[in-house]
Amino acid sequence: MVMELSATILATLGMIIDGGFPEMKKEGKNVFDLGEKSYWLTVMFNVVAWLFCFMGTAGMVFLTSSLTGGVCMTALMAVNVMGGVIVYGDNFGGIKVVSTLLCIWGFSSHLFGMYMKRKELEEKKKKKIDEQQFVA
Secondary structure: OHHHHHHHHHHHHHHHHHOHHHHHHHHHHHOOOOOHHHHHHHHHHHHHHHHHHHHHHHHHHHHOOHHHHHHHHHHHHHHHHHHHHHHHOOOOOHHHHHHHHHHHHHHHHHHHHHHHHHHHHHHHHHHHHHHHHHHO
16 A cells, blocks of 8 residues: 555656646546546546556565566456457557467466466375375
């Protein structure tokens, strides 16, 4: 929470110092098709959604490992790319195809590695139980 709160405060201060808020106000009035109120609701929803995303990633690193957090963030990148293509009709060109495939490959490799490690631990546990029953 402290990390996310610090990042939000620093980003807000940067926007105030750089004069980003008046630009956003102009963008909400002149550029955003759904009106200024919808613009600010969209901005706030995105801010909160990204805060939850990064807080979840930090929690995952805390509870598991940085490797697992990194792998899940990589998988999330593929979801973001596909979301942009599906929702906004972005072009799904060569670079996006390659990056999405690499994200999926990395995530799948990590899941398979975890599966194999768990299977190996279960076999060792079963072997140990069998040896204890044989001795008794």
